[in-house]
Amino acid sequence: MKKIINLKVNGDIYELAIEPWRTLLEVLRENLGFTGTKKSCGLGTCGACTVIINGSPVLACLTLAFEVEGIDILTIEGISQKGSLHPIQESFIKHGAIQCGHCTPGMIMSAKGLLDKNPHPNKDEIKKALAGNFCRCTGYKKIVEAVEAVSEGK
Amino acid sequence: MRLPKFDYHKPGNIQEACSILKGHNGNARVIAGGTDLLVAMKHRVKAPAHIISLKGIKGLDTINPSSSLSNKDSIPLSPPLSKGNSGEFSSGNDTLTIGSLVTLQSVADADIIKKRFPILSAAADSVASQQIRNMGTIGGNICLDTRCWYYNQSKEWRDARPPCFKTKGSVCYVIKGGNKCNALYASDTAPALIALNARVKICNSENTSKEIPIENFFTGVGEPVNILKQDEIMTQITIPNNSSGGAETRGAFNKLCFREGLEYPVINVAVLLELNKEKICKNAKIVIGAVTSSPVRAKNAEEKLKGKKIDEALIAEAGKTASKDISVIPYLWASPGYKRKMIEVCVGRGIRKALEKD
Ligand SMILES: Cc1cc2nc3c(=O)[nH]c(=O)nc-3n(C[C@H](O)[C@H](O)[C@H](O)COP(=O)(O)OP(=O)(O)OC[C@H]3O[C@@H](n4cnc5c(N)ncnc54)[C@H](O)[C@@H]3O)c2cc1C
Ligand code: SF4
Ligand code: FES
Ligand code: FES
Numbered sequence: 001m002k003k004i005i006n007l008k009v010n011g012d013i014y015e016l017a018i019e020p021w022r023t024l025l026e027v028l029r030e031n032l033g034f035t036g037t038k039k040s041c042g043l044g045t046c047g048a049c050t051v052i053i054n055g056s057p058v059l060a061c062l063t064l065a066f067e068v069e070g071i072d073i074l075t076i077e078g079i080s081q082k083g084s085l086h087p088i089q090e091s092f093i094k095h096g097a098i099q100c101g102h103c104t105p106g107m108i109m110s111a112k113g114l115l116d117k118n119p120h121p122n123k124d125e126i127k128k129a130l131a132g133n134f135c136r137c138t139g140y141k142k143i144v145e146a147v148e149a150v151s152e153g154k
Numbered sequence: 155m156r157l158p159k160f161d162y163h164k165p166g167n168i169q170e171a172c173s174i175l176k177g178h179n180g181n182a183r184v185i186a187g188g189t190d191l192l193v194a195m196k197h198r199v200k201a202p203a204h205i206i207s208l209k210g211i212k213g214l215d216t217i218n219p220s221s222s223l224s225n226k227d228s229i230p231l232s233p234p235l236s237k238g239n240s241g242e243f244s245s246g247n248d249t250l251t252i253g254s255l256v257t258l259q260s261v262a263d264a265d266i267i268k269k270r271f272p273i274l275s276a277a278a279d280s281v282a283s284q285q286i287r288n289m290g291t292i293g294g295n296i297c298l299d300t301r302c303w304y305y306n307q308s309k310e311w312r313d314a315r316p317p318c319f320k321t322k323g324s325v326c327y328v329i330k331g332g333n334k335c336n337a338l339y340a341s342d343t344a345p346a347l348i349a350l351n352a353r354v355k356i357c358n359s360e361n362t363s364k365e366i367p368i369e370n371f372f373t374g375v376g377e378p379v380n381i382l383k384q385d386e387i388m389t390q391i392t393i394p395n396n397s398s399g400g401a402e403t404r405g406a407f408n409k410l411c412f413r414e415g416l417e418y419p420v421i422n423v424a425v426l427l428e429l430n431k432e433k434i435c436k437n438a439k440i441v442i443g444a445v446t447s448s449p450v451r452a453k454n455a456e457e458k459l460k461g462k463k464i465d466e467a468l469i470a471e472a473g474k475t476a477s478k479d480i481s482v483i484p485y486l487w488a489s490p491g492y493k494r495k496m497i498e499v500c501v502g503r504g505i506r507k508a509l510e511k512d
Contacts, residue, residue, distance in 0.1 A: 001159075001161065003162075019159070020160060020161065020162030020205070021156070021157040021158065021159050021160055022157075023157065023192075026156075042155045042196060043155070043193050043196060044189055044193055044282070044285075044286060045416065047283065047285060050285055056259070056288040057284055057285050057288060058285050058288050058289045059189075059285045059286065059289065062188050062189050062192045062193065062289065063188065063289070064162070064185070064188065064192075064205075064207075066162050066164075066207070067185075067188070067207060067209060110284060110285065113284060113288075114284070127415075128284070128415065129284050131283050131284070131414070131415025131416050132282065132283020132284055132285045132286060132415070132416050133283075
């Protein structure tokens with residue numbers, strides 16, 4: 001029961017034949033090779049699979065690929081431009097906000113969702129926006145500092 | 155975890171969606187944001203052969219301030235406000251209509267909701283995480299399934315014992331010897347909507363619709379959770395502009411969880427008070443969620459407050475009354491004693507927060 005759909009990922013359109021029960025996360029990783037978007041719980045509790053759809057961070061593990069046909073999907077691979085990292089990525093490196101790195105793409109996509117909407121959030125707003133992202137290495141302090149630094153233009 | 159297999163439908167209007175539901179006779183489900191349904195499907199507690207997306211139906215994702223007169227037909231007369239915009243009620247008779255597909259984040263952020271119904275905005279804003287609020291809808295939040303330690307588990311976990319009432323078996327592991335499912339209904343927006351006298355519109359495959367008070371939407375048992383029939387879909391929520399001759403309405407939404415983010419409530423409480431100029435309480439609504447299989451009104455506690463000037467002694471009395479009147483479901487995520495004590499505390503906090511705004 002495969003159906004052909006068009007997915008618009010990071011500005012490029014991909015034509016795919018997939019089954020309706022495939023999640024966006026599976027299709028991104030397994031069909032399109034965008035393995036920057038991570039998979040962990042698959043149940044909405046960790047945020048590792050966060051991507052930005054129509055400007056808002058959402059969970060790819062709880063999104064049917066069929067449901068986002070033709071809609072702008074942005075993954076971690078799409079936020080750097082012309083070979084240079086996005087300021088949030090730079091800040092994560094600078095502040096040592098990465099340990100194993102598994103949660104990092106999701107953290108960055110959630111942070112981007114926040115900063116695009118509210119360029120100068122306070123610490124509480126940052127924590128609230130990242131509440132759905134679980135870091136198994138528990139480096140939250142540096143992650144919050146990294147996002148704070150971007151908002152302050154440092 | 156992978157999803158079970160299903161056919162996907164994306165009808166262009168409500169009637170078609172209801173007809174597909176009817177045609178598959180219980181083996182089909184609508185999907186809104188999917189944040190509740192897809193988790194249940196991954197756990198294999200639900201495995202409908204047909205999934206019906208509501209995303210192809212126009213007009214379900216807007217917030218409309220409109221005159222109550224225009225509610226008689228399904229098309230709002232006033233131009234729809236785009237999500238998150240501000241708007242004003244023009245007269246005391248007006249209502250606010252929220253399409254069932256409006257996301258929780260849009261409900262939380264909409265200026266008109268923040269201004270007129272801040273307890274609804276606070277309730278929506280308290281759900282889960284940024285990502286889930288961006289996906290989850292208010293309709294899905296109201297139609298939320300109940301939760302239980304023995305139900306929200308993987309198939310392997312559940313396979314260790316015979317199915318319970320919730321999964322078509324004939325036992326309950328929470329209240330042994332009982333004859334019904336006692337799972338908890340933990341929606342955050344439902345108590346706020348009950349306090350606000352909201353009504354929900356339900357359409358069916360016969361192309362007829364009805365509007366009922368949201369208070370009557372729930373069955374009171376864990377399964378089935380609500381009164382929706384197989385071919386029915388909730389299309390919108392309407393909140394009256396509770397303006398009442400000169401009295402001032404104040405509210406508070408209070409949610410108790412084990413941690414601050416990404417957590418279902420252990421208890422949530424919506425409080426709405428109407429105070430006159432002399433600060434006498436003319437009307438009170440206290441709605442408590444997550445401790446039973448539907449939100450419950452603490453009517454005796456409401457009565458305690460009415461006609462009086464609220465002071466600390468009265469707050470304590472109202473809290474105790476609410477706690478005494480509600481028979482909590484024991485041992486789901488917290489002990490019955492803790493839940494009873496915390497109902498008292500949370501009702502008190504809610505009333506104080508509502509009064510605070512002086
Ligand atoms: C990690 C996590 C944490 C969560 N925390 C909270 C929380 O703190 N508070 C809370 O309230 N919820 C919480 N939720 C539950 C859920 O995300 C929200 O309740 C959300 O609003 C559900 O909406 P949805 O649109 O995603 O529903 P869906 O999953 O699409 O649907 C839920 C159910 O309602 C039915 N349905 C949906 N829309 C309609 C309609 N218009 N008419 C008829 N039936 C319909 C579906 O068939 C399904 O059975 C959490 C979920 C997760 C995964
Ligand atoms: S309350 Fe009882 S019947 Fe309902 S899901 Fe839990 S164990 Fe099953
Ligand atoms: S993999 Fe999606 S939230 Fe954990
Ligand atoms: S850096 Fe290892 S999970 Fe966050």
